[in-house]
Amino acid sequence: MASPSVSRPAIYAAVARIPAGRVATYGQVARLAGISGHARLVGYALSALPEGSRVPWHRVVNAKGEISPRSNGLGHDRLQAVLLRREGVWIDRTGRLSLAAFRWRPRPRGT
DNA sequence: CCACTGACGAGTG
DNA sequence: GCACTCGCCAGTG
Numbered sequence: 789m790a791s792p793s794v795s796r797p798a799i800y801a802a803v804a805r806i807p808a809g810r811v812a813t814y815g816q817v818a819r820l821a822g823i824s825g826h827a828r829l830v831g832y833a834l835s836a837l838p839e840g841s842r843v844p845w846h847r848v849v850n851a852k853g854e855i856s857p858r859s860n861g862l863g864h865d866r867l868q869a870v871l872l873r874r875e876g877v878w879i880d881r882t883g884r885l886s887l888a889a890f891r892w893r894p895r896p897r898g899t
Numbered sequence: 900c901c902a903c904t905g906a907c908g909a910g911t912g
Numbered sequence: 913g914c915a916c917t918c919g920c921c922a923g924t925g
Binding site: 813818828833834837851855856857859860864 | 906909
């Protein structure tokens with residue numbers, strides 16, 4: 789349940805800004821979407837994404853740097869790991885990736 | 900209108 | 913570093 793449509797467009801737009809090979813946290817996306825502090829809403833919005841959407845939802849991970857397990861039972865969490873790996877983002881055997889190395893930094897100084 | 904539920908995050912022990 | 917609690921918003925029964 790819970791298919792909130794808060795600022796879905798804003799959230800999707802923020803997620804769409806994440807470059808391949810990089811990841812962003814829900815909180816980070818929320819901040820970019822203009823709803824900082826509402827990381828949950830980001831997750832809810834992404835959960836409502838249709839399978840054919842062009843939104844790189846797989847580039848969004850939680851603050852711990854791991855793929856949040858979902859309950860839809862469609863194995864999307866597994867798919868996310870595969871998609872990320874395909875972009876060069878390797879998940880640690882503990883199920884976590886190095887945020888320090890793969891976290892996307894919007895507006896970096898220089899370049 | 901009330902209660903429960905979700906792809907979360909930060910703080911505390 | 914891990915486990916637990918509280919806070920946030922929106923939709924459903």
